[in-house]
Amino acid sequence: MIQSKINSLNSKIAWEKIRADTELFDNFEKNVLPAYMNTCRWFAGKARIQKSFKVTTALEIPIEESMALLMIVTVTYEDGEIENYLLPVSFIDASHNKDIAPKGIITLAYINNKRGIIVDAIYDERFQQAIFYHLAHAENIEQAKGKVDFTRGKGFLGEDINAPISSRVLPVDSSNSAIVFGDKYFLKLYRKLFTETNPEVDMVEFITEHSNFAFIPAFAGSLVWKEDLNPDITLGMMQRMVENQADTWVQTGEQLEDFVDAFMAKSFSIKEEVFQQVELLAQRTAEMHLALYNTGAEKMFVPENFDESYRKFLHDRLTNLLDKRYNLLIDNYTKITDVVTRKLAWDFMEARELIDEFADGILTKPILSQRIRIHGDYHLGQVLATKNDYIIIDFEGEPESSITDRKIKHSPLKDVAGMIRSYHYAISAKMLKDSIVLKFDAHRVQTVADRWYKLIQQTFMDKYLDTFGHPHPLFKNNNEINFLMLIYLLEKAVYELGYEINYRPDWVKIPLKGIVNVIREIEKLKM
Ligand SMILES: Nc1ncnc2c1ncn2[C@@H]1O[C@H](COP(=O)(O)OP(=O)(O)O)[C@@H](O)[C@H]1O
Numbered sequence: 077m078i079q080s081k082i083n084s085l086n087s088k089i090a091w092e093k094i095r096a097d098t099e100l101f102d103n104f105e106k107n108v109l110p111a112y113m114n115t116c117r118w119f120a121g122k123a124r125i126q127k128s129f130k131v132t133t134a135l136e137i138p139i140e141e142s143m144a145l146l147m148i149v150t151v152t153y154e155d156g157e158i159e160n161y162l163l164p165v166s167f168i169d170a171s172h173n174k175d176i177a178p179k180g181i182i183t184l185a186y187i188n189n190k191r192g193i194i195v196d197a198i199y200d201e202r203f204q205q206a207i208f209y210h211l212a213h214a215e216n217i218e219q220a221k222g223k224v225d226f227t228r229g230k231g232f233l234g235e236d237i238n239a240p241i242s243s244r245v246l247p248v249d250s251s252n253s254a255i256v257f258g259d260k261y262f263l264k265l266y267r268k269l270f271t272e273t274n275p276e277v278d279m280v281e282f283i284t285e286h287s288n289f290a291f292i293p294a295f296a297g298s299l300v301w302k303e304d305l306n307p308d309i310t311l312g313m314m315q316r317m318v319e320n321q322a323d324t325w326v327q328t329g330e331q332l333e334d335f336v337d338a339f340m341a342k343s344f345s346i347k348e349e350v351f352q353q354v355e356l357l358a359q360r361t362a363e364m365h366l367a368l369y370n371t372g373a374e375k376m377f378v379p380e381n382f383d384e385s386y387r388k389f390l391h392d393r394l395t396n397l398l399d400k401r402y403n404l405l406i407d408n409y410t411k412i413t414d415v416v417t418r419k420l421a422w423d424f425m426e427a428r429e430l431i432d433e434f435a436d437g438i439l440t441k442p443i444l445s446q447r448i449r450i451h452g453d454y455h456l457g458q459v460l461a462t463k464n465d466y467i468i469i470d471f472e473g474e475p476e477s478s479i480t481d482r483k484i485k486h487s488p489l490k491d492v493a494g495m496i497r498s499y500h501y502a503i504s505a506k507m508l509k510d511s512i513v514l515k516f517d518a519h520r521v522q523t524v525a526d527r528w529y530k531l532i533q534q535t536f537m538d539k540y541l542d543t544f545g546h547p548h549p550l551f552k553n554n555n556e557i558n559f560l561m562l563i564y565l566l567e568k569a570v571y572e573l574g575y576e577i578n579y580r581p582d583w584v585k586i587p588l589k590g591i592v593n594v595i596r597e598i599e600k601l602k603m
Protein backbone atom coordinates (compact mmCIF):
# COMPACT_ATOMS: atom_id res chain seq x y z
CA MET A 77 0.00 0.00 0.00
CA ILE A 78 1.15 3.54 -0.80
CA GLN A 79 2.13 5.41 2.38
CA SER A 80 2.16 9.12 3.27
CA LYS A 81 5.67 10.55 3.17
CA ILE A 82 5.07 14.09 4.38
CA ASN A 83 3.47 15.82 7.32
CA SER A 84 2.53 19.09 5.69
CA LEU A 85 2.05 20.75 2.28
CA ASN A 86 3.63 24.12 1.44
CA SER A 87 2.83 26.69 -1.21
CA LYS A 88 3.66 30.33 -1.84
CA ILE A 89 0.46 30.74 -3.83
CA ALA A 90 -2.83 31.89 -2.28
CA TRP A 91 -5.32 29.05 -1.69
CA GLU A 92 -7.82 30.56 -4.12
CA LYS A 93 -5.26 30.15 -6.92
CA ILE A 94 -3.84 26.87 -5.66
CA ARG A 95 -4.59 25.00 -8.87
CA ALA A 96 -1.65 26.81 -10.46
CA ASP A 97 0.78 25.14 -8.04
CA THR A 98 1.52 21.94 -9.92
CA GLU A 99 4.26 20.95 -7.52
CA LEU A 100 1.83 21.04 -4.59
CA PHE A 101 -0.70 18.97 -6.52
CA ASP A 102 1.97 16.46 -7.41
CA ASN A 103 2.92 16.15 -3.77
CA PHE A 104 -0.74 15.92 -2.76
CA GLU A 105 -1.40 13.08 -5.19
CA LYS A 106 1.68 11.07 -4.35
CA ASN A 107 2.04 11.61 -0.64
CA VAL A 108 -1.19 12.80 0.90
CA LEU A 109 -4.17 11.38 -0.96
CA PRO A 110 -3.25 7.67 -0.83
CA ALA A 111 -2.78 7.74 2.93
CA TYR A 112 -5.90 9.81 3.53
CA MET A 113 -8.25 7.97 1.22
CA ASN A 114 -7.26 4.62 2.64
CA THR A 115 -8.65 5.77 6.00
CA CYS A 116 -12.04 6.65 4.52
CA ARG A 117 -14.97 4.25 4.86
CA TRP A 118 -16.32 5.38 1.47
CA PHE A 119 -13.14 4.43 -0.44
CA ALA A 120 -13.92 0.98 -1.82
CA GLY A 121 -10.42 0.21 -3.14
CA LYS A 122 -8.63 -0.41 0.17
CA ALA A 123 -8.09 -4.12 -0.40
CA ARG A 124 -6.89 -3.68 -3.99
CA ILE A 125 -3.37 -3.01 -5.20
CA GLN A 126 -3.34 0.71 -5.91
CA LYS A 127 -1.09 2.20 -8.55
CA SER A 128 -1.84 5.91 -8.55
CA PHE A 129 -4.11 8.69 -7.31
CA LYS A 130 -4.61 11.67 -9.66
CA VAL A 131 -6.73 14.76 -9.25
CA THR A 132 -8.22 14.77 -12.75
CA THR A 133 -10.66 17.64 -12.14
CA ALA A 134 -10.95 20.35 -9.50
CA LEU A 135 -14.25 22.24 -9.75
CA GLU A 136 -14.26 25.58 -7.95
CA ILE A 137 -17.05 26.43 -5.53
CA PRO A 138 -16.84 29.86 -3.89
CA ILE A 139 -17.32 29.69 -0.13
CA GLU A 140 -17.26 32.52 2.43
CA GLU A 141 -14.08 34.55 1.70
CA SER A 142 -12.45 31.55 0.07
CA MET A 143 -12.81 28.66 -2.33
CA ALA A 144 -13.52 24.96 -2.07
CA LEU A 145 -12.42 22.51 -4.72
CA LEU A 146 -14.62 19.60 -5.71
CA MET A 147 -11.81 17.25 -6.62
CA ILE A 148 -12.41 14.22 -8.77
CA VAL A 149 -9.71 11.75 -7.80
CA THR A 150 -9.00 9.03 -10.33
CA VAL A 151 -7.61 5.92 -8.70
CA THR A 152 -5.81 3.43 -10.92
CA TYR A 153 -5.35 -0.14 -9.72
CA GLU A 154 -2.63 -2.56 -10.70
CA ASP A 155 -5.08 -4.60 -12.83
CA GLY A 156 -5.61 -1.47 -14.96
CA GLU A 157 -9.12 -0.73 -13.69
CA ILE A 158 -9.91 2.84 -12.64
CA GLU A 159 -12.41 4.42 -10.27
CA ASN A 160 -13.34 8.08 -9.75
CA TYR A 161 -14.05 9.50 -6.30
CA LEU A 162 -15.37 12.87 -5.19
CA LEU A 163 -13.29 14.65 -2.55
CA PRO A 164 -14.34 18.23 -1.75
CA VAL A 165 -11.44 20.11 -0.12
CA SER A 166 -10.96 23.49 1.52
CA PHE A 167 -8.21 25.24 3.47
CA ILE A 168 -8.86 26.40 7.00
CA ASP A 169 -6.48 29.00 8.37
CA ALA A 170 -5.26 28.07 11.88
CA SER A 171 -6.31 31.49 13.15
CA HIS A 172 -9.94 30.57 12.42
CA ASN A 173 -9.61 27.76 14.90
CA LYS A 174 -12.50 25.68 13.52
CA ASP A 175 -13.53 22.54 15.26
CA ILE A 176 -13.08 19.92 12.53
CA ALA A 177 -13.73 16.20 13.09
CA PRO A 178 -10.32 14.43 13.05
CA LYS A 179 -11.41 12.15 10.20
CA GLY A 180 -12.01 15.25 8.06
CA ILE A 181 -8.43 16.51 8.36
CA ILE A 182 -6.46 15.62 5.23
CA THR A 183 -3.15 17.33 5.99
CA LEU A 184 -1.45 20.26 7.71
CA ALA A 185 -0.46 23.01 5.26
CA TYR A 186 1.39 26.32 4.96
CA ILE A 187 -0.36 28.18 2.18
CA ASN A 188 0.82 31.65 1.25
CA ASN A 189 2.51 31.98 4.66
CA LYS A 190 -0.62 30.94 6.49
CA ARG A 191 -0.60 27.90 8.70
CA GLY A 192 -3.70 25.74 8.60
CA ILE A 193 -5.29 22.49 7.55
CA ILE A 194 -6.58 21.12 4.28
CA VAL A 195 -9.84 19.35 5.08
CA ASP A 196 -12.56 17.29 3.50
CA ALA A 197 -14.83 20.29 2.91
CA ILE A 198 -17.98 18.46 3.98
CA TYR A 199 -16.74 19.18 7.52
CA ASP A 200 -16.27 22.91 6.75
CA GLU A 201 -19.38 24.86 7.65
CA ARG A 202 -18.60 27.46 4.96
CA PHE A 203 -18.82 24.73 2.33
CA GLN A 204 -22.01 23.24 3.79
CA GLN A 205 -23.68 26.66 3.72
CA ALA A 206 -22.44 27.48 0.22
CA ILE A 207 -23.82 24.24 -1.22
CA PHE A 208 -27.19 24.84 0.42
CA TYR A 209 -27.27 28.40 -0.90
CA HIS A 210 -26.52 27.28 -4.47
CA LEU A 211 -29.16 24.54 -4.28
CA ALA A 212 -31.72 26.95 -2.83
CA HIS A 213 -31.06 29.44 -5.63
CA ALA A 214 -30.69 26.78 -8.37
CA GLU A 215 -27.47 28.38 -9.53
CA ASN A 216 -24.96 27.40 -12.18
CA ILE A 217 -21.30 27.85 -11.36
CA GLU A 218 -19.20 28.18 -14.49
CA GLN A 219 -15.96 26.17 -14.54
CA ALA A 220 -12.88 26.04 -16.73
CA LYS A 221 -14.66 23.09 -18.33
CA GLY A 222 -18.48 23.17 -18.24
CA LYS A 223 -20.43 24.11 -15.14
CA VAL A 224 -21.71 22.81 -11.85
CA ASP A 225 -25.46 22.86 -12.21
CA PHE A 226 -27.52 23.10 -9.02
CA THR A 227 -31.24 22.30 -9.32
CA ARG A 228 -34.03 22.74 -6.80
CA GLY A 229 -36.74 20.07 -6.55
CA LYS A 230 -40.38 20.07 -5.49
CA GLY A 231 -39.35 18.92 -2.00
CA PHE A 232 -37.52 22.21 -1.34
CA LEU A 233 -39.74 24.53 0.71
CA GLY A 234 -40.04 28.13 -0.54
CA GLU A 235 -39.71 29.38 3.06
CA ASP A 236 -36.14 28.04 3.18
CA ILE A 237 -34.76 29.79 0.09
CA ASN A 238 -33.37 32.75 1.99
CA ALA A 239 -33.73 31.68 5.61
CA PRO A 240 -30.67 30.82 7.74
CA ILE A 241 -30.34 27.08 8.31
CA SER A 242 -28.03 25.03 10.53
CA SER A 243 -25.87 22.34 8.96
CA ARG A 244 -23.89 19.30 10.12
CA VAL A 245 -22.35 16.12 8.77
CA LEU A 246 -24.46 13.04 9.53
CA PRO A 247 -22.21 10.84 11.68
CA VAL A 248 -23.11 7.67 9.76
CA ASP A 249 -20.22 5.95 8.02
CA SER A 250 -21.38 4.52 4.73
CA SER A 251 -20.44 4.39 1.06
CA ASN A 252 -21.40 8.06 0.59
CA SER A 253 -21.43 11.12 2.86
CA ALA A 254 -24.40 13.10 4.08
CA ILE A 255 -24.90 16.68 5.26
CA VAL A 256 -28.06 17.50 7.13
CA PHE A 257 -29.61 20.98 7.02
CA GLY A 258 -31.83 22.11 9.89
CA ASP A 259 -33.08 18.52 10.35
CA LYS A 260 -35.18 19.27 7.28
CA TYR A 261 -32.98 18.26 4.35
CA PHE A 262 -30.64 15.34 3.75
CA LEU A 263 -27.89 15.96 1.18
CA LYS A 264 -26.03 12.90 -0.06
CA LEU A 265 -22.66 13.61 -1.66
CA TYR A 266 -21.74 10.68 -3.83
CA ARG A 267 -18.21 9.45 -3.33
CA LYS A 268 -17.77 6.91 -6.10
CA LEU A 269 -18.69 8.76 -9.29
CA PHE A 270 -20.07 7.43 -12.55
CA THR A 271 -20.01 9.07 -15.94
CA GLU A 272 -23.78 9.20 -16.24
CA THR A 273 -26.63 10.57 -14.18
CA ASN A 274 -26.82 8.58 -10.97
CA PRO A 275 -29.92 6.32 -11.15
CA GLU A 276 -30.92 7.53 -7.70
CA VAL A 277 -31.49 11.06 -8.99
CA ASP A 278 -33.52 9.77 -11.97
CA MET A 279 -35.70 7.67 -9.70
CA VAL A 280 -36.26 10.07 -6.80
CA GLU A 281 -36.86 13.03 -9.11
CA PHE A 282 -39.28 11.03 -11.27
CA ILE A 283 -41.33 9.74 -8.33
CA THR A 284 -41.45 13.18 -6.69
CA GLU A 285 -42.26 15.15 -9.81
CA HIS A 286 -44.59 12.68 -11.59
CA SER A 287 -46.58 10.87 -8.90
CA ASN A 288 -48.31 11.34 -5.57
CA PHE A 289 -46.35 8.57 -3.88
CA ALA A 290 -45.33 10.16 -0.58
CA PHE A 291 -43.28 7.31 0.90
CA ILE A 292 -39.87 8.32 -0.35
CA PRO A 293 -38.15 11.46 0.96
CA ALA A 294 -39.14 14.10 -1.61
CA PHE A 295 -36.54 15.27 -4.12
CA ALA A 296 -35.20 18.68 -3.03
CA GLY A 297 -32.34 19.20 -5.49
CA SER A 298 -29.16 17.94 -7.08
CA LEU A 299 -25.71 19.08 -8.12
CA VAL A 300 -24.31 17.85 -11.38
CA TRP A 301 -21.13 18.58 -13.33
CA LYS A 302 -22.17 19.25 -16.92
CA GLU A 303 -19.76 19.51 -19.79
CA ASP A 304 -20.92 19.93 -23.38
CA LEU A 305 -19.28 16.94 -24.98
CA ASN A 306 -19.30 14.54 -22.04
CA PRO A 307 -22.02 12.74 -20.08
CA ASP A 308 -23.27 14.43 -16.89
CA ILE A 309 -21.64 13.46 -13.62
CA THR A 310 -23.94 13.53 -10.59
CA LEU A 311 -22.13 14.86 -7.53
CA GLY A 312 -24.94 14.97 -5.00
CA MET A 313 -28.66 14.83 -4.31
CA MET A 314 -30.78 16.48 -1.63
CA GLN A 315 -34.01 15.00 -0.24
CA ARG A 316 -36.30 15.90 2.61
CA MET A 317 -35.02 14.58 5.91
CA VAL A 318 -37.14 11.87 7.49
CA GLU A 319 -37.61 11.50 11.20
CA ASN A 320 -37.25 7.77 11.74
CA GLN A 321 -36.93 5.28 14.56
CA ALA A 322 -34.69 2.80 12.74
CA ASP A 323 -34.60 0.89 9.49
CA THR A 324 -36.90 -2.10 9.03
CA TRP A 325 -34.01 -4.56 9.39
CA VAL A 326 -33.61 -3.32 12.96
CA GLN A 327 -37.39 -3.20 13.48
CA THR A 328 -37.86 -6.78 12.24
CA GLY A 329 -34.93 -7.93 14.38
CA GLU A 330 -36.59 -6.44 17.46
CA GLN A 331 -39.90 -8.11 16.69
CA LEU A 332 -38.14 -11.41 16.21
CA GLU A 333 -36.87 -11.21 19.79
CA ASP A 334 -40.49 -11.76 20.94
CA PHE A 335 -40.81 -14.65 18.52
CA VAL A 336 -37.61 -16.24 19.83
CA ASP A 337 -38.74 -15.79 23.45
CA ALA A 338 -41.99 -17.57 22.62
CA PHE A 339 -40.10 -20.36 20.85
CA MET A 340 -37.83 -20.83 23.89
CA ALA A 341 -41.01 -21.17 25.94
CA LYS A 342 -42.19 -23.85 23.47
CA SER A 343 -44.82 -21.83 21.66
CA PHE A 344 -45.16 -20.45 18.15
CA SER A 345 -46.38 -16.88 18.22
CA ILE A 346 -46.29 -13.97 15.81
CA LYS A 347 -48.07 -10.85 17.01
CA GLU A 348 -50.92 -9.54 14.85
CA GLU A 349 -49.05 -6.21 14.78
CA VAL A 350 -46.18 -7.91 12.87
CA PHE A 351 -48.52 -9.12 10.10
CA GLN A 352 -50.00 -5.63 9.88
CA GLN A 353 -46.54 -4.12 9.46
CA VAL A 354 -45.56 -6.64 6.80
CA GLU A 355 -48.78 -5.84 4.94
CA LEU A 356 -48.15 -2.12 5.19
CA LEU A 357 -44.65 -2.52 3.78
CA ALA A 358 -46.03 -4.71 0.96
CA GLN A 359 -48.62 -2.06 0.19
CA ARG A 360 -46.03 0.74 0.11
CA THR A 361 -43.84 -1.42 -2.13
CA ALA A 362 -46.72 -1.94 -4.57
CA GLU A 363 -47.56 1.77 -4.48
CA MET A 364 -43.93 2.62 -5.27
CA HIS A 365 -44.12 0.31 -8.30
CA LEU A 366 -47.45 1.85 -9.34
CA ALA A 367 -45.79 5.27 -9.21
CA LEU A 368 -43.07 3.91 -11.49
CA TYR A 369 -45.60 2.28 -13.83
CA ASN A 370 -46.39 5.34 -15.94
CA THR A 371 -47.43 4.57 -19.48
CA GLY A 372 -47.28 8.22 -20.48
CA ALA A 373 -43.74 8.69 -19.15
CA GLU A 374 -40.61 9.61 -21.07
CA LYS A 375 -38.63 6.72 -22.62
CA MET A 376 -36.44 6.23 -19.57
CA PHE A 377 -39.49 5.20 -17.53
CA VAL A 378 -42.06 3.89 -20.00
CA PRO A 379 -42.98 0.20 -19.36
CA GLU A 380 -41.53 -2.39 -21.73
CA ASN A 381 -42.18 -6.00 -22.71
CA PHE A 382 -40.05 -9.05 -22.02
CA ASP A 383 -38.41 -8.67 -25.42
CA GLU A 384 -35.62 -10.83 -26.75
CA SER A 385 -32.83 -8.53 -25.70
CA TYR A 386 -34.01 -8.36 -22.08
CA ARG A 387 -34.50 -12.10 -21.92
CA LYS A 388 -30.96 -12.58 -23.18
CA PHE A 389 -29.63 -10.03 -20.70
CA LEU A 390 -31.39 -11.72 -17.77
CA HIS A 391 -30.35 -15.20 -18.85
CA ASP A 392 -26.69 -14.22 -19.41
CA ARG A 393 -26.55 -12.44 -16.12
CA LEU A 394 -27.95 -15.35 -14.15
CA THR A 395 -25.78 -17.95 -15.85
CA ASN A 396 -22.63 -15.83 -15.53
CA LEU A 397 -23.39 -15.24 -11.87
CA LEU A 398 -23.94 -18.97 -11.37
CA ASP A 399 -20.58 -19.74 -13.02
CA LYS A 400 -18.80 -17.25 -10.76
CA ARG A 401 -20.51 -18.47 -7.61
CA TYR A 402 -19.96 -22.17 -8.33
CA ASN A 403 -16.25 -21.42 -8.74
CA LEU A 404 -16.16 -19.30 -5.59
CA LEU A 405 -17.95 -22.00 -3.63
CA ILE A 406 -15.59 -24.72 -4.86
CA ASP A 407 -12.58 -22.56 -3.92
CA ASN A 408 -13.99 -21.97 -0.44
CA TYR A 409 -15.64 -25.34 0.20
CA THR A 410 -12.99 -26.61 2.58
CA LYS A 411 -13.48 -23.55 4.78
CA ILE A 412 -17.07 -24.64 5.47
CA THR A 413 -16.96 -26.68 8.66
CA ASP A 414 -20.64 -26.80 9.58
CA VAL A 415 -22.25 -30.08 8.43
CA VAL A 416 -25.61 -28.58 7.55
CA THR A 417 -23.99 -25.82 5.46
CA ARG A 418 -21.85 -28.41 3.64
CA LYS A 419 -24.93 -30.43 2.81
CA LEU A 420 -26.65 -27.30 1.42
CA ALA A 421 -23.55 -26.54 -0.65
CA TRP A 422 -23.67 -30.09 -2.07
CA ASP A 423 -27.37 -29.78 -2.88
CA PHE A 424 -26.59 -26.60 -4.80
CA MET A 425 -23.65 -28.13 -6.66
CA GLU A 426 -25.59 -31.23 -7.63
CA ALA A 427 -28.49 -29.18 -8.96
CA ARG A 428 -26.50 -27.35 -11.64
CA GLU A 429 -28.20 -29.09 -14.55
CA LEU A 430 -31.67 -28.59 -13.09
CA ILE A 431 -30.97 -24.91 -12.48
CA ASP A 432 -29.55 -24.37 -15.98
CA GLU A 433 -32.57 -26.01 -17.55
CA PHE A 434 -34.92 -23.88 -15.44
CA ALA A 435 -32.98 -20.71 -16.30
CA ASP A 436 -33.35 -21.52 -20.02
CA GLY A 437 -37.07 -20.92 -19.51
CA ILE A 438 -36.19 -17.20 -19.47
CA LEU A 439 -35.41 -17.52 -23.18
CA THR A 440 -38.23 -19.84 -24.20
CA LYS A 441 -41.31 -19.38 -21.99
CA PRO A 442 -44.11 -17.07 -23.12
CA ILE A 443 -43.84 -14.02 -20.82
CA LEU A 444 -46.45 -11.32 -21.35
CA SER A 445 -45.86 -9.41 -18.09
CA GLN A 446 -44.25 -5.99 -18.38
CA ARG A 447 -41.16 -4.47 -16.84
CA ILE A 448 -40.38 -1.05 -15.42
CA ARG A 449 -37.60 0.84 -13.62
CA ILE A 450 -37.38 -0.58 -10.11
CA HIS A 451 -35.56 0.14 -6.86
CA GLY A 452 -33.01 -2.55 -7.69
CA ASP A 453 -31.37 -3.07 -4.28
CA TYR A 454 -34.47 -3.56 -2.19
CA HIS A 455 -34.10 -5.06 1.27
CA LEU A 456 -35.17 -4.32 4.84
CA GLY A 457 -32.15 -2.03 5.39
CA GLN A 458 -33.42 0.29 2.64
CA VAL A 459 -36.68 1.18 4.37
CA LEU A 460 -36.90 3.62 7.26
CA ALA A 461 -39.57 3.00 9.88
CA THR A 462 -41.36 6.18 10.92
CA LYS A 463 -43.85 6.26 13.77
CA ASN A 464 -46.66 4.58 11.84
CA ASP A 465 -45.35 4.01 8.35
CA TYR A 466 -42.42 3.34 6.04
CA ILE A 467 -40.16 5.49 3.87
CA ILE A 468 -38.12 3.91 1.10
CA ILE A 469 -34.55 5.16 0.51
CA ASP A 470 -31.32 4.46 -1.38
CA PHE A 471 -32.29 4.15 -5.04
CA GLU A 472 -28.70 3.80 -6.28
CA GLY A 473 -29.36 0.27 -7.53
CA GLU A 474 -27.35 -2.93 -7.37
CA PRO A 475 -23.83 -2.27 -6.02
CA GLU A 476 -22.18 -4.87 -8.29
CA SER A 477 -23.77 -3.61 -11.54
CA SER A 478 -22.60 -0.92 -13.95
CA ILE A 479 -24.63 2.29 -14.06
CA THR A 480 -26.06 1.33 -17.47
CA ASP A 481 -27.23 -2.04 -16.13
CA ARG A 482 -28.75 -0.41 -13.06
CA LYS A 483 -31.10 1.51 -15.36
CA ILE A 484 -32.45 -1.60 -17.10
CA LYS A 485 -36.16 -2.25 -16.55
CA HIS A 486 -37.15 -5.44 -14.74
CA SER A 487 -40.32 -7.00 -13.47
CA PRO A 488 -41.01 -5.28 -10.13
CA LEU A 489 -41.07 -8.83 -8.73
CA LYS A 490 -37.28 -8.47 -8.60
CA ASP A 491 -37.73 -5.92 -5.78
CA VAL A 492 -40.31 -8.19 -4.15
CA ALA A 493 -37.82 -11.05 -4.27
CA GLY A 494 -35.22 -8.76 -2.66
CA MET A 495 -37.55 -8.06 0.25
CA ILE A 496 -38.62 -11.68 0.63
CA ARG A 497 -34.95 -12.70 0.76
CA SER A 498 -34.45 -10.08 3.44
CA TYR A 499 -37.19 -11.57 5.64
CA HIS A 500 -35.50 -14.93 5.13
CA TYR A 501 -32.24 -13.37 6.31
CA ALA A 502 -33.92 -11.80 9.33
CA ILE A 503 -35.36 -15.05 10.71
CA SER A 504 -32.32 -17.14 9.72
CA ALA A 505 -29.84 -14.77 11.36
CA LYS A 506 -31.92 -14.68 14.54
CA MET A 507 -32.10 -18.48 14.69
CA LEU A 508 -28.31 -18.70 14.49
CA LYS A 509 -28.08 -17.30 18.03
CA ASP A 510 -26.02 -19.48 20.38
CA SER A 511 -28.84 -19.63 22.93
CA ILE A 512 -30.98 -21.41 20.32
CA VAL A 513 -28.39 -23.47 18.46
CA LEU A 514 -26.95 -24.96 21.65
CA LYS A 515 -30.30 -25.80 23.18
CA PHE A 516 -32.43 -27.14 20.33
CA ASP A 517 -32.19 -29.79 17.66
CA ALA A 518 -31.16 -28.22 14.29
CA HIS A 519 -34.01 -29.81 12.37
CA ARG A 520 -36.59 -28.42 14.78
CA VAL A 521 -35.08 -24.92 14.63
CA GLN A 522 -35.16 -25.06 10.83
CA THR A 523 -38.80 -26.17 10.78
CA VAL A 524 -39.84 -23.28 13.00
CA ALA A 525 -37.81 -20.75 10.97
CA ASP A 526 -39.35 -22.07 7.74
CA ARG A 527 -42.82 -21.72 9.19
CA TRP A 528 -42.21 -18.08 10.19
CA TYR A 529 -40.74 -17.32 6.78
CA LYS A 530 -43.56 -18.94 4.81
CA LEU A 531 -46.24 -17.04 6.75
CA ILE A 532 -44.45 -13.71 6.32
CA GLN A 533 -43.69 -14.36 2.63
CA GLN A 534 -47.32 -15.23 1.92
CA THR A 535 -48.58 -12.20 3.83
CA PHE A 536 -46.27 -9.90 1.87
CA MET A 537 -47.09 -11.44 -1.53
CA ASP A 538 -50.87 -11.42 -0.98
CA LYS A 539 -50.97 -7.79 0.08
CA TYR A 540 -48.54 -6.74 -2.64
CA LEU A 541 -50.59 -8.29 -5.46
CA ASP A 542 -53.92 -7.19 -3.94
CA THR A 543 -52.74 -3.59 -3.97
CA PHE A 544 -52.41 -3.76 -7.77
CA GLY A 545 -55.75 -5.47 -8.22
CA HIS A 546 -56.14 -8.21 -10.82
CA PRO A 547 -55.37 -8.30 -13.64
CA HIS A 548 -52.52 -5.83 -14.09
CA PRO A 549 -50.23 -5.49 -17.14
CA LEU A 550 -47.17 -5.91 -14.90
CA PHE A 551 -48.27 -9.42 -13.90
CA LYS A 552 -49.94 -11.38 -16.66
CA ASN A 553 -50.95 -14.45 -14.67
CA ASN A 554 -50.00 -16.62 -11.71
CA ASN A 555 -47.76 -18.88 -13.78
CA GLU A 556 -45.63 -15.94 -14.82
CA ILE A 557 -45.61 -14.53 -11.29
CA ASN A 558 -44.41 -17.87 -9.87
CA PHE A 559 -41.78 -18.37 -12.58
CA LEU A 560 -40.37 -14.84 -12.30
CA MET A 561 -40.36 -14.94 -8.50
CA LEU A 562 -38.29 -18.14 -8.57
CA ILE A 563 -35.87 -16.66 -11.11
CA TYR A 564 -35.36 -13.44 -9.12
CA LEU A 565 -35.18 -15.25 -5.76
CA LEU A 566 -32.54 -17.55 -7.22
CA GLU A 567 -30.58 -14.67 -8.72
CA LYS A 568 -30.62 -12.74 -5.45
CA ALA A 569 -29.65 -15.70 -3.27
CA VAL A 570 -26.83 -16.64 -5.67
CA TYR A 571 -25.60 -13.02 -5.56
CA GLU A 572 -25.77 -13.09 -1.75
CA LEU A 573 -23.72 -16.26 -1.61
CA GLY A 574 -20.77 -14.27 -2.99
CA TYR A 575 -21.36 -11.42 -0.54
CA GLU A 576 -21.41 -13.78 2.45
CA ILE A 577 -18.39 -15.85 1.36
CA ASN A 578 -16.40 -12.60 1.02
CA TYR A 579 -17.68 -10.64 4.00
CA ARG A 580 -19.61 -12.80 6.50
CA PRO A 581 -18.56 -16.45 6.21
CA ASP A 582 -20.64 -17.36 9.29
CA TRP A 583 -23.76 -16.47 7.29
CA VAL A 584 -23.00 -18.49 4.13
CA LYS A 585 -25.68 -20.92 5.22
CA ILE A 586 -28.42 -18.30 4.79
CA PRO A 587 -28.18 -17.73 1.01
CA LEU A 588 -27.40 -21.43 0.48
CA LYS A 589 -30.67 -22.31 2.20
CA GLY A 590 -32.37 -19.66 0.02
CA ILE A 591 -30.96 -21.32 -3.11
CA VAL A 592 -31.97 -24.80 -1.96
CA ASN A 593 -35.51 -23.55 -1.23
CA VAL A 594 -35.74 -22.48 -4.90
CA ILE A 595 -34.30 -25.81 -6.08
CA ARG A 596 -37.02 -27.64 -4.12
CA GLU A 597 -39.70 -25.50 -5.78
CA ILE A 598 -38.25 -26.21 -9.23
CA GLU A 599 -38.30 -29.93 -8.45
CA LYS A 600 -41.97 -29.70 -7.45
CA LEU A 601 -42.79 -28.03 -10.79
CA LYS A 602 -41.18 -30.96 -12.60
CA MET A 603 -43.22 -33.59 -10.75
N1 LIG B 1 -33.93 11.27 3.72
C1 LIG B 1 -33.35 10.77 4.82
N2 LIG B 1 -33.71 11.23 6.03
C2 LIG B 1 -33.13 10.75 7.15
N3 LIG B 1 -32.16 9.84 7.17
C3 LIG B 1 -31.76 9.34 5.99
C4 LIG B 1 -32.33 9.77 4.76
N4 LIG B 1 -31.74 9.10 3.75
C5 LIG B 1 -30.84 8.29 4.33
N5 LIG B 1 -30.85 8.43 5.68
C6 LIG B 1 -29.95 7.75 6.65
O1 LIG B 1 -28.65 7.64 6.10
C7 LIG B 1 -28.28 6.26 5.97
C8 LIG B 1 -27.52 6.06 4.67
O2 LIG B 1 -28.39 6.36 3.58
P1 LIG B 1 -28.31 5.61 2.20
O3 LIG B 1 -29.25 6.24 1.24
O4 LIG B 1 -28.45 4.14 2.43
O5 LIG B 1 -26.82 6.01 1.80
P2 LIG B 1 -25.61 5.21 1.19
O6 LIG B 1 -25.83 5.33 -0.29
O7 LIG B 1 -24.44 5.98 1.67
O8 LIG B 1 -25.68 3.79 1.70
C9 LIG B 1 -29.60 5.49 6.05
O9 LIG B 1 -29.45 4.19 6.54
C10 LIG B 1 -30.43 6.35 6.97
O10 LIG B 1 -30.12 6.07 8.31
Ligand SMILES: O=P(O)(O)O[C@H]1O[C@H](CO)[C@@H](O[C@H]2O[C@H](CO)[C@@H](O)[C@H](O)[C@H]2O)[C@H](O)[C@H]1O
Nearest residue numbers: 325453455456457475494497498499501572575
Ligand atom coordinates in the same frame (compact mmCIF):
# COMPACT_ATOMS: atom_id res chain seq x y z
O1 LIG C 1 -26.96 -2.33 1.46
P1 LIG C 1 -25.94 -2.57 0.39
O2 LIG C 1 -26.34 -1.97 -0.90
O3 LIG C 1 -24.54 -2.21 0.81
O4 LIG C 1 -25.97 -4.19 0.13
C1 LIG C 1 -24.95 -5.10 0.50
O5 LIG C 1 -24.96 -5.32 1.90
C2 LIG C 1 -26.17 -5.91 2.43
C3 LIG C 1 -25.92 -6.15 3.91
O6 LIG C 1 -25.95 -4.97 4.60
C4 LIG C 1 -26.48 -7.24 1.75
O7 LIG C 1 -27.77 -7.64 2.16
C5 LIG C 1 -27.93 -8.95 2.65
O8 LIG C 1 -27.92 -8.91 4.07
C6 LIG C 1 -29.00 -8.16 4.64
C7 LIG C 1 -28.88 -8.30 6.14
O9 LIG C 1 -27.68 -7.75 6.60
C8 LIG C 1 -30.35 -8.71 4.16
O10 LIG C 1 -31.39 -7.90 4.68
C9 LIG C 1 -30.41 -8.70 2.64
O11 LIG C 1 -31.61 -9.31 2.21
C10 LIG C 1 -29.25 -9.49 2.10
O12 LIG C 1 -29.23 -9.41 0.67
C11 LIG C 1 -26.54 -7.04 0.24
O13 LIG C 1 -26.76 -8.31 -0.38
C12 LIG C 1 -25.22 -6.41 -0.24
O14 LIG C 1 -25.29 -6.15 -1.61
